Amino acid sequence: MSNAVAWHTAIAHRFADRYNHSPAFREREAVWRSVIDRYNKPGGHVLDAGCGSGIMAALAAQQATHVLAFDASPAMLALAAESLRPTAGKVELQLGAMGDRTLLQGRSFDLILCSSVLEYVDDWWSAFDWLATAVAPGGTILFSMPNGQSLYRRAERAVFRLTGRPAYYRHVRAVPVLFDVERGLHQRGFVLDDSRFYASAPVLSPVLRPFGLARYSDTLFVVAARRV
Numbered sequence: 001m002s003n004a005v006a007w008h009t010a011i012a013h014r015f016a017d018r019y020n021h022s023p024a025f026r027e028r029e030a031v032w033r034s035v036i037d038r039y040n041k042p043g044g045h046v047l048d049a050g051c052g053s054g055i056m057a058a059l060a061a062q063q064a065t066h067v068l069a070f071d072a073s074p075a076m077l078a079l080a081a082e083s084l085r086p087t088a089g090k091v092e093l094q095l096g097a098m099g100d101r102t103l104l105q106g107r108s109f110d111l112i113l114c115s116s117v118l119e120y121v122d123d124w125w126s127a128f129d130w131l132a133t134a135v136a137p138g139g140t141i142l143f144s145m146p147n148g149q150s151l152y153r154r155a156e157r158a159v160f161r162l163t164g165r166p167a168y169y170r171h172v173r174a175v176p177v178l179f180d181v182e183r184g185l186h187q188r189g190f191v192l193d194d195s196r197f198y199a200s201a202p203v204l205s206p207v208l209r210p211f212g213l214a215r216y217s218d219t220l221f222v223v224a225a226r227r228v
Contacts, residue, residue, distance in 0.1 A: 004120035004171035005072045005097070008052075012075035016053035016083075024199055028220070031198045032115060032142075033059050035222055038194070039140045040064060044110035049098065049131055050117030054080030054091070060113060061087040068107070072097035098127040108136040114143040116220070119174045125184060132188060135227050140193065144222040148177040149215050152201035156219075178221055185225050194224035 008015065018025040036056065040046065040063045048057040051069035053076055060067050061084070069084075069091055071077045077095055084091045096103045098121055112131050118124040124145075131141060146153055153175055160169040182192045197218040200206070204217035215221075 007168065007171055009073040009075040012053070012073060012079055016076075016079050019053070019055055027198055027200065028115075029055060029059075031196060031222060032056055032113075032144075035142055035194065035196070035224060036060055036111075036113070037063075039111055039142060039224060041110050045108070045136075047104075047107075047109040047112045047131075047134060049112060049114040051080050051093070051113075052076050052115070054083040056113045056115050057091050058084055058087060060111065061090040064090065064111070067091045068094065068103075068109070070094040070096045070100075070103055099130050104134045107134060108139070109134050110136050110139045112139070112141040112143075114141065115222075116144050118143055119145050119172050122173055124174045124176075128184075129188065132190070132227070137227065139227055141190070141225045142222060143225070144220050145181070146172065146175040147197060147199075147215065147219055147221045148175045148180075150201060150204075150219050151216055152204050153219055178215065178223075181223060185223075189228060190225040191228050192223060193226040195221055197221045 019029060036059045040060055042063045043065045046060040046064045046067040048067060048069035051057050051071045057067050057069040067090055074095060077093055081093055094103060112135060118127055121127040135141060178195060185192055197214040199218050199220035201217045201219050208217040
């Protein structure tokens, strides 16, 4: 994952600025706000794994008592520190990566957030299992990944194999199908409590969404996985 961290460090400011100017990133924030509002317990404890510039941690801090947010990119963490100043000490920031044993130290969380991180890990199920050890009884993990059923994603991967573009695909390790994700969650004692497709694909999403076929167009999905 080290190359992915370096890449995100290089684009940190541009990435964070997209939440101000990009319709796609505004949609991402709206979707995540909705699922966080649903699963964030008032007074609960939240972990934001791979917090980036701090957008999700800020949303969680609106109801949570405490949010631990970590990222492996110092540049991203610096942006998060700036954007999270209004949270009045509710958010604890740490520099660290998935699987870092010094991060969790036996702590448990009512809600774990992981937005567009797992696809960059060599073995994303191992990373999920590491996060799962920190889920409190009855707690929930919210995570998003690239949608492997998306026709746009399939075309994108084919273009990358031919041209090396888009550049970020050099670092992507997993583009799963939701059905396989649900099966893996079940094997680990989690249930798929909710799933949503989002991130509009040019041409395809406006055509397929009205027919309830967003799974074949939208480029991301977010999952709510609840421990049973």
